[in-house]
Amino acid sequence: MSRVVRDSIQILQAQGYKVTKPRRQVLEVLEEVQRPLSPYDIQRLLRQEGKYLNHVTIYRILDLFCCLNLAHKVLSSGGFVKCSLEGKGGCHRLMVCRCCGALQEFASEGLCQEENELAQNSGFHTEYHLSESSGVCSDCYKKQ
């Protein structure tokens, strides 16, 4: 079991949520594939491993995970809402490879500050932000 999954389970417990089989399974599959997955993607992947989860359950689990910052939503190619495991705390700078779908996450205090300042210049009070880049990852770039 990976570190991220173990941490997530601990957070669930600490907050008084049950550590159920469905919740573990969703965590595992998100960690396994390392790219954004929609609720139905998750259902399909689990089914391939012979595990069945009702889609409603998956929706509710993902809602909870987002609430607890164990996962978050990203805008992916095609515009669908996907979820991926949270990497570093609070960061939402993502790079999605348009070839293989791989997702990388990185943090930048500098960028955050600059963005906030620019927003404030027009009177906007930022509470949260998300930045997504679409492009080609290093692996896919080599293969071309």
Add this chain to the structure above:
Amino acid sequence: MSRVVRDSIQILQAQGYKVTKPRRQVLEVLEEVQRPLSPYDIQRLLRQEGKYLNHVTIYRILDLFCCLNLAHKVLSSGGFVKCSLEGKGGCHRLMVCRCCGALQEFASEGLCQEENELAQNSGFHTEYHLSESSGVCSDCYKKQ
């Protein structure tokens, strides 16, 4: 008719697309409300004005507008894909007010460059990026 709408119509013509009533109506409503709208949002708004457009038509029109950069998709509160008229060319830095849904767009060469550099450090080749901030606009901030 606003400047943005006029420009958009000209682009349609220049590229050999027909300037139809449905296309004009979608342009107008997007310009009117100044916030992101889903295809069905647009249908509902137009219906309120006594105008009827089939949802399939709206999907096709929005696809075209995105292609021509007359509109683009944003990740809005709740995760739905919305569209708004394109402001300045190529820019995709958005601020969405979580109170009133108002959307502002701004450009920043500096931010773009910095983001690209950071991405390249991990071997990622950026082709396109989107940055969205959620928060409170100046109007809503005053009212609180």
Add this chain to the structure above:
DNA sequence: TCATAATTGCAATAATGTTGCATTTAACAT
């Protein structure tokens, strides 16, 4: 092992997206 509240699954329904084809319409030539 038992009690209990939290969680899940199920059924029904709603909302959103997609495709093929008949009908209409904007643009252009007469």
Add this chain to the structure above:
DNA sequence: ATGTTAAATGCAACATTATTGCAATTATGA
């Protein structure tokens, strides 16, 4: 103006995604 034609729209049918209420199940702590 009128007719011609390709492009665009509307319609029907269908597929996928999302939400809600309630009964059955399960993780937790006593």
